[in-house]
Amino acid sequence: MRPSLTLCLLLTMMTPTTVAHNADNPHPPATAERATTPMPSPPAWLPDLDALYDARLRVEGLEDRSFNAEHWWSIATPLLETRHGFRVDEIGRSVEDRPLRHVRWGTGKTPVLLWSQMHGDESTASMALADLFRFLGEHADHPLVKQLRANTTLHVFPIVNPDGAARFQRRNAQGIDLNRDARMLATPEARTLKALFDQVKPKYGFNLHDQRVGYRAGDSDRGTAIALLSPPYNHAADVNDVRTRAIEVAGVIRTALEPYLAGHIARWDEEFDPRAFGDLTTQWGASTVLIEAGGIEGDVQKQRLRKLYFLGLVAALDSIATGSHAGVSPALYRDLPENGDVWPDLLVRGATLSAPGHPPLRADLLVNFRNPLTETDGAIADVGDLGTKKARRSIDARGLFIVPIAGHAGERTIIEANDDTDEDARAPSPLTPGASAHFVLSRDPQGRDVVWTLDGSVDPAARSPTKR
Numbered sequence: 001m002r003p004s005l006t007l008c009l010l011l012t013m014m015t016p017t018t019v020a021h022n023a024d025n026p027h028p029p030a031t032a033e034r035a036t037t038p039m040p041s042p043p044a045w046l047p048d049l050d051a052l053y054d055a056r057l058r059v060e061g062l063e064d065r066s067f068n069a070e071h072w073w074s075i076a077t078p079l080l081e082t083r084h085g086f087r088v089d090e091i092g093r094s095v096e097d098r099p100l101r102h103v104r105w106g107t108g109k110t111p112v113l114l115w116s117q118m119h120g121d122e123s124t125a126s127m128a129l130a131d132l133f134r135f136l137g138e139h140a141d142h143p144l145v146k147q148l149r150a151n152t153t154l155h156v157f158p159i160v161n162p163d164g165a166a167r168f169q170r171r172n173a174q175g176i177d178l179n180r181d182a183r184m185l186a187t188p189e190a191r192t193l194k195a196l197f198d199q200v201k202p203k204y205g206f207n208l209h210d211q212r213v214g215y216r217a218g219d220s221d222r223g224t225a226i227a228l229l230s231p232p233y234n235h236a237a238d239v240n241d242v243r244t245r246a247i248e249v250a251g252v253i254r255t256a257l258e259p260y261l262a263g264h265i266a267r268w269d270e271e272f273d274p275r276a277f278g279d280l281t282t283q284w285g286a287s288t289v290l291i292e293a294g295g296i297e298g299d300v301q302k303q304r305l306r307k308l309y310f311l312g313l314v315a316a317l318d319s320i321a322t323g324s325h326a327g328v329s330p331a332l333y334r335d336l337p338e339n340g341d342v343w344p345d346l347l348v349r350g351a352t353l354s355a356p357g358h359p360p361l362r363a364d365l366l367v368n369f370r371n372p373l374t375e376t377d378g379a380i381a382d383v384g385d386l387g388t389k390k391a392r393r394s395i396d397a398r399g400l401f402i403v404p405i406a407g408h409a410g411e412r413t414i415i416e417a418n419d420d421t422d423e424d425a426r427a428p429s430p431l432t433p434g435a436s437a438h439f440v441l442s443r444d445p446q447g448r449d450v451v452w453t454l455d456g457s458v459d460p461a462a463r464s465p466t467k468r
Contacts, residue, residue, distance in 0.1 A: 037329050037331035037332060037335055039255065039258055039332075040255050040328075040332075041255075042255055042256050042258065042259055043255075043256055043315055043318070045143070045144060045318075046256060046259075046311065046315075049144070049311065049314065050307075050311065052139075053131070053307055053310065053311070054307075056138070056139075057131050057134055057135050057310070058131055058306075058307070059075060059076075059079070059127075059130040059131050059133075059134050060075075061074075061075045062075060062127045062130060062306075063301060063303065064301055065123045065124065065127065065301050065302050066121075066123070066168045066371075067123065067165070068162070068165050068166045068168075069098060069159045069162035069165045069166065070098075070162075072126055072130070072158065072159060072165075073101070073159075075130060076129075076130045076133060076158070079130065079133040079134050079137050079138075080103060080133060080137070081137060084136070084137035084138070084140065085105050085106070085107075085136070085137070085140075085149065086103060086104070086105050086133070086136075086137065087103070087104040087105075088101055088102070088103050088104075089101065089102050089104075090102075091157075091192055091195070091196060092188055092189070092191070092192030092195070093188060094161070094162050094163045094172070094173070094188060094189055095163055095172055095173040095174055095187065095188060095189070096162075096163045096166075096173050098162040098163060098166075099162075100157070100160070100162070100188075100189065100192045101157075101158070102155060102156070102157055102196055103133070103154075103155070103156040103157075103158065104153065104154070104155055104156075105133075105136055105149075105153070105154045105156075106148060106149050106152050106153040106154050107149060107150065107153065108148070108149065108150055108151035108152040108153050108321065109151070109153075110151060110152045110153070110203050110204070110320060110321070111152070111153050111155060111200050111201060111202045111203055111204075112152050112153070112154050112155065112202055112203070112204045112205070112206070112317065112320060113155045113156075113157070113196070113197060113200050113202035113204070113205045113206070113281075113286065114129070114154065114155070114156045114157070114205070114206040114208060114313075115156070115157040115158075115160050115193060115205075115206070115207065115208065115277075116129055116156075116157070116158050116159060116160065116208040117158065117159040117160055117161055117164075117165060117208075118160045118161055118178040118179045118189075118193075118207075118209070118277070119161060119164065119170040119171075119177070119178070119179065119209065119210070120161045120162075120163065120164020120165040120166070120167060120168060120169050120170060120171070120172070121164065121165075121168045121169055121170055121210075122170075122209050122210035122293075123165070123210070123302075124210050124293035124302045124305055124306055124309055125208030125209065125210075125291070125293070125309060126158055126159055126208075127302075127306045127309075128208075128306050128307075128309040128310040128313060129156060129158050129208075131306070131307075131310045132310060132313060132314070135310075135314070136148070136149075136154075144314060144318055147318060147321045147322060148317055148318070148321045150321075151320075151321040151322070152317065152320060152321050154317070155196065155200045155202065157192075157193060157196055160178060160189050160192075160193055161178050161189055164178075172187055172189060174187060178190050178193075178277075179207075179209075179276055179277055179278075180273070180275040180276060181275065182194070182275055182276055182277040182279075182280040182281075183274055183275045183280065184275075190277075193277065197281060197284065197286070201285075202281075202286045203286065203287065204245070204246075204249070204286060204287045204288070204289075204320055205278075205281045205282075205286035205287065205288035205289070206288070206289055206291065206313070206316070207231070207277060207278040207281070207288055207289070207290045207291070208291055209290065209291065209292045209293070210292060210293045210294070210302075211224070211227055211292035211293070211294050211339070212294070212342055212372075213294055213295030213345075213372040213373055213392070214341075214342040214343040214344060214345065214372065214392060215227070215266070215294055215339045215340065215341075215342050215343075216339070216340040216341050216342075216343060217263060217264055217265070217266040217337050217339075217340065218266065218337025218338060218340050219337075219340050219341075220263070220337070220340070221390065222263050222264055223264060223294060223295060223296075223297065223343075223392070224264060224265070224266040224292075224294040224339055225261045225264040225265065225293070225294050225295065225296050225305060225308070226253075226257060226261060226264070226265050226266075226291065226292065226293060226294065226305075226308065226309075226312065227265070227266045227267060227268055227290075227291075227292040227294060227339055228250040228253060228254065228265070228266075228267050228268075228289065228290065228291060228292075228333065228336065229250075229267055229268035229270070229278065229289070229290035229292075230243050230246035230247045230250055230270075230282075230287075230288070230289060230290075230333065231246075231270075231276070231278035231279045231281075231282045231288055231290055232270045232271075232272045232279060232282065233272070233279060233280075233282040233283035234272055234283070235272045237270040237271075237272065242282060242285060242286070242287050243282060243287070244287075244330070245287035245325065245326075246282070246287040246288055246289050247330045247333045247334075248319075248325040248326065248327070248328040248330070248333075249287065249289050249316050249319055249320065249325050249328075250267075250289050250332075250333045251325070251328040251329060251330065251331075251332030251333045252315050252316055252319040252324070252325050252328060253289070253291070253312040253315055253316050254332050254333065254336065255315070255328075255332060256311055256312055256314075256315035257308055257311065257312050257315075260308055261308065264294075264296075265336055266336055266337050266338060266339045266340075267333065267336040267337075267338055267339070268290065268292070268338070268339055269338050269339070278290045289316065291309065291312065291313075293305045293309055295372065295373055297373075297392070299373065300373040300374045300460075301373075301374075302373070343390055343391055343392050344366050344367070344368050344381055344382075344389075344391045344392070345367060345368045345369045345372045345375070345378075345391060345392050345393065346366070346367040346368075346369070346375070346378070346391055346392070346393050346394075346395070346454075347364065347365075347366055347367075347386065347389060347390070347391035347393070347394045347395070348364065348365040348366075348367070348394075348395045348397050348402065348441070349364045349386070349394060349395065349396055349397060349398075350362075350364065350396060350397050350398035350399075351363070351364075351365065351397035351398070351400050351401060351402045351441065352400070352401050352402070352445070353365070353383070353401075353402050353429070353431055354401045354402065354403045354442075354445040354446075354447070355403075355404055355429040355430060355431050356404070356429075356430070357429075358429055360401075360445060363383050363384050363385065364382075364383070364384065364385065364386035364389070365380065365382075365383050365402055365431065365439075366380070366381040366382040366383070366386060366389065366391065367379065367380060367381060367437045367454070368381045369457075372392070374457075374460075375457060375458035375460075376456075376457035376458070377456060377457060378436070378437035378454060378456060378457060378458075379434065379435065379436055379437055380431055380432060380433050380434065380435045380436075380437055381433060382433055383431060383432065383433060395441075395452075395465065397441055399443075400441045400442065400443060400451065401441070401442045401443070401444065401445045401447070402431065402439050402440075402441060402442075403439060403440050403441075403442050403445065403446070403447030404429075404430040404431055404438060404439050405438050405439060405440055405447070405453070405455065406430075406438065436456055437454050437456060438454070438455055438456055439453075439454055440452065440453045440454075441453075441465055451465050452465030
């Protein structure tokens with residue numbers, strides 16, 4: 001009987017559904033942080049809105065999160081009808097002359113400013129805002145919508161960085177991080193946001209982002225799905241009335257999302273950055289909340305997170321409209337673990353490297369992906385004895401060989417080792433840090449008996465790698 005070994009693909013983060021079910025477990029993990037403040041009940045309207053979202057609120061056409069601004073506006077514009085109380089104005093142009101638009105809705109006395117996608121590859125909030133627009137426009141008689149319309153005026157600046165969105169990259173067309181341009185206002189996008197802030201004079205602000213999927217919640221092995229921050233307005237991170245309101249609203253968001261994401265909600269550290277919009281909008285007098293969407297394993301297009309982002313936003317806005325955030329315990333925010341370590345994406349442990357011009361080498365291999373949830377555009381991050389290094393996903397490759405390949409999927413060519421070729425010996429290994437990740441796991445050093453392939457990106461249709 002031949003021995004059989006299945007390579008272990010370890011998913012270290014539970015999904016929200018699993019986390020919610022664990023509420024019935026009388027023996028929580030020993031590593032779980034225990035809040036010192038009792039968790040309040042979530043909003044009474046939450047189950048009904050959850051069900052309504054699935055049936056009538058999720059906007060179609062945004063299933064792939066790497067959309068550009070033109071596509072988003074083609075989806076959102078039909079939702080923004082004047083008869084539903086919306087007003088849309090062009091308020092600026094990007095570096096590459098794309099329109100920057102301001103959406104206004106509501107008749108209340110409390111102005112709220114929300115802006116999304118300052119970083120062009122952080123699109124979860126923009127998806128959730130489209131769902132919010134549908135909720136506000138198509139459900140005018142819903143009690144939450146009535147409350148919001150009567151007591152708040154929402155000012156929304158979606159996709160602040162359309163040039164970055166066109167490339168699905170963080171920075172704008174000039175290479176500037178717009179969220180570090182609040183002080184100099186060197187870019188037209190930042191100047192437009194500041195001008196809108198000065199016009200609106202919001203009492204509350206929402207700085208809407210995504211963060212790296214690898215962040216852990218505190219020192220645990222649980223991934224951060226949502227991170228919150230009440231940005232400080234000075235280096236001492238003092239708390240005034242402005243920040244108090246933001247901390248209360250953050251506590252409301254946590255309360256709403258706790259049934260879905262218990263143990264997977266964190267907060268950013270409170271280091272003041274005088275270049276950052278969240279910090280300066282707080283300094284300018286707006287109670288600002290930073291919301292960051294991390295990741296849920298298996299939610300490759302962040303559609304589950306999109307829904308939770310929407311529910312969290314509605315909870316926050318409702319608390320502003322009703323004033324119900326007043327008196328919410330700051331411990332609901334303070335008790336959250338800070339974002340901890342960033343785990344890399346893929347660890348191949350225990351294999352033997354078989355690279356051209358180099359002798360076989362027992363080593364671990366670490367890969368990071370440009371798009372971690374879809375595992376695309378991978379690059380070698382580290383190689384060698386990686387000890388107790390942890391990753392979001394691990395493969396036990398003991399007894400296997402890592403053999404580099406060249407070419408494209410379907411046309412790959414094994415780069416064979418040749419210790420006698422001086423030219424190959426002088427060339428760097430294609431498995432060194434910084435190189436694109438193109439290799440096979442094979443039972444033989446020549447790469448002929450392949451059990452798994454990483455050709456830049458992981459093939460989602462490929463079966464889990466196995467060794468016979």
